[in-house]
Amino acid sequence: MKFQPVIGLEVHVQLKTDSKIFCGCSTRFGAEPNSQTCPVCLGMPGALPVLNKKVVEFAVKAGLATNCSISHHSIFARKNYFYPDLPKGYQISQFEDPICREGWLDIQINGEEKRIGITRIHMEEDAGKLVHNDVSGLGEGSGVDLNRACTPLLEVVSEPDLRSSDEAVSYLKQLHQIVTWLNICDGNMEEGSFRCDANVSVMPIGSDTLGTRAEIKNVNSFRFVKQAIEYEIQRQIDLIEDGGTVVQETRLFDPNSGTTRSMRGKEEAHDYRYFPDPDLVPLVIDDEWVERARGELPELPEHKRQRFIAEFGASEYDAEVLTASRGLSEYFEEAVAFHQNAKAVSNWIMGEVTRALNDSGKEIDQCPVTPRLLGELLKLIDGGTISGKIAKTVFDEMWRSGREPKDIVEEQGLVQVSDSGAIEAIIDGIMAANQGQVEEYRGGKEKVFGFFVGQVMKASKGKANPALVNELLLNKLKG
Amino acid sequence: MELFDLTIHELHNKLIAGEVSSVEATTAMLARIEAVEPAVGSFITVTPEQALADAEAADRRIASGNADVLTGIPLALKDIFLTEGIRTTCGSRILHNFIPPYSATSWEKLRNQGAVLLGKLNQDEFAMGSSSESSAFGITRNPWNTEYIPGGSSGGSAAAIAARQALATLGTDTGGSIRQPSSHCGCVGLKPTYGRVSRYGVIAYASSLDQVGPLTRDVTDCAVMLGAVAGHDPKDSTSVDTPVPDYTAGLTGSVEGLRIGLPKEYFHDSNSRGGLDPDVQTAMDRAIETYRGLGAEFVDISLPHTDYAVATYYLIATAEASSNLARYDGVRFGHRSEQAESLIDMMTKSRSEGFGMEVKRRIMLGTYALSSGYYDAYYVKAQKVRTLIMQDFTRAFERVDAILTPVAPTPAFKIGEKVDDPLQMYLSDIFTIPVNLAGTCAMSVPAGFSASGLPIGLQLIGKPFGEETILRAAHAFEQATEWHTRKANI
Known part of the structure; x- marks a missing residue:
């Protein structure tokens, strides 16, 4: 029997607000344990939540960017369960009336476009975390750090529209790109700013009855998502083929072994006893608010990608790379504004700029060579002032000093030599000194041509106009 | 008259006139607490050092001419209000050692006026109860007859007024927890409209029903206290941003033309629920006559979902x-x-x-x-019924300005009488609970005594944010009667 996997993802997106969702405490990562807490996020008796407006703005942005409809009326609900890292004994989340519903994302899979439904996006608070054995001053034992408690999260729930691990990863990458593009999430998966649970089931091909699903927790990298889903699909198929049945359960992914193991079964599943949180009034969002948010949305990656192809003649591949991040795409557009040779700008960004960024570990918005300076540099190349080879040297200097390329070129005397008399003189000298190679060339060994080009460029300290060198060399060698 | 017998407005006048200092008044209160506390048990924690320090600061403020109406007035709080640095237990063993790191907004407001904190008052554990017998710190007794319960859950707050251990107290009311003990102890107690007073720093029992309110000797003090604690609090999303009127200015003494509703379900039809105690019925009849004499009009109304x-x-x-x-x-x-x-x-x-x-x-x-x-x-389903109950009141208030009912079907019952019968205990809040579900305001005003000498209160229910109207009606009634002047013999 052949099986069809069915996958849905629940993604937790930590929002990049300065303060927490229901109190004024800082959300900064990595601070001294419990230093960013107050009566509200500590769950002190009598403390009450007050909604951070910024979180609502971010949620609306995320909803609009994923084609959701924004609820005019949404409510917060309490999700009740006991755990030492959950200060109030309940998590404030949304249940029956989430802020966003019924959206979608189009993913590219094997060159084809596929629409993945988004069931809902809701706002909620994060829990704290338990720290074991290594708490300073506590010695052996466990501690609770509530700095993360009450940090704002969005939960983005997809429809079970994904049919393979590749589709799941593609969807996840696109969602990741959108939330970082919107600048509402830092996208850091290692720190848990973007994390994912996967619901996986399999059904015989041709069947229209969904199989029993397992929910896999703790998959916090694209690679792990792929691994976990593939392992789980195979586990379920093997189980069914061996005559067993899949049980509904929560499973934990173990990144070390690449396997999943049962965490709790259906019987042990929590009854969260959701009910509307009486401490928070219903959230009312009018059309005006939504439209203003829509107006403030940046151009989204998909739209930008297609525009780069249409407007700048970029290849599919180039457009994809240039829109990998909002910063990169904006850098490209700004540089093109200074120098209209889009192809050259694109090549340089994907080449030298990316290499230098990678080498230095910098992000595009920290690039010392601004888009204008890159444009100026390319102008010098296309205007024949310097060669592409020299330009790389100039670029390195610009990277170090942030100076104007024109100044560097002048100061270091890097202007390209396009004076044919001067170049001919160099050629003559080299031919005289290398009679043997001249004979070889004239005897039909055309490979030697490269040797002469190299010698001329060396003698001119790289400044000779390469096209001119080629042309003059050819003439002279042919004699 | 002893210092501890004074009302807020009387003591305020003496403080301003320099006839007495806050330290003297506070010292008198502390002595009074010490004297009657063994018999009553109103307090969980008495804070003499805090009180005297507050009083000294108040005296300096009075001397500098910046006194507010509550400056130097000795008050006490139900132990449900968080008081920074002062143990707050909510009547529970689970908080026996809890020293809060912050204070409730309502206490902050009183404090900013220069009020003096005498201590924290006993209550049913987590405000769950109608008799103040469920506290982990012992029971509170009714100062009018210590064989009887003071009501609950704000039993300590009411008993402390009746025993003259504080000039005014704050309580909370989720299903009648201010009004019922006020009725049983013969004091004035008001549950404001939901959202009128901040709940921040008040230990939550049922968040959509809880509301903070004052318990006092007379209606004027009630108006003073309400004015001091009411208002929007950005820390409580359910507090409402609507202006706070000058409640004392509204006490004109006149109820001429005021239309008062009498819900049949609270009087004639209450037989199915055990009926009204005859003494309570008599007190209501007399109160209605008093109001008629003052020019109020009565209208028969129905609140059909009361049951x-x-x-x-x-x-x-x-x-x-x-x-x-x-x-x-x-x-x-x-x-x-x-x-x-x-x-x-x-x-x-x-x-x-x-x-x-x-x-x-x-x-x-x-x-x-x-x-x-x-x-x-x-x-x-309960939420749906709640909506129906709310609509009952909305419809009734299209015809009347206020509603008059008993606070409780009976006067205070004996200690231990209903401890083992929770359903009977729950039914003692039958007339107060609908008001919390509707989210509107209501108060208890002394309206007589039972044959055995226990106080009986009448309840005035107002429109949402209609506290001025019921305060005015209560004040007019107080002017025309002498119930509030009687003192428990303790």
């Missing part, structure tokens, strides 16, 4: 409580079991040891009402 109020309340209040009380787990504050062997065990044992019987009963009720498979039948 469902108690059941509705015990679903909604317990559901919210089951969640509100989840934070008492021994992890960050309060009682932690020493018997525990694991994390979950620690939480379970701490709660088992820390909570009393009634609290456990309500947590279980509420957990059940919210459980998967029962949620629609209980919680959701």
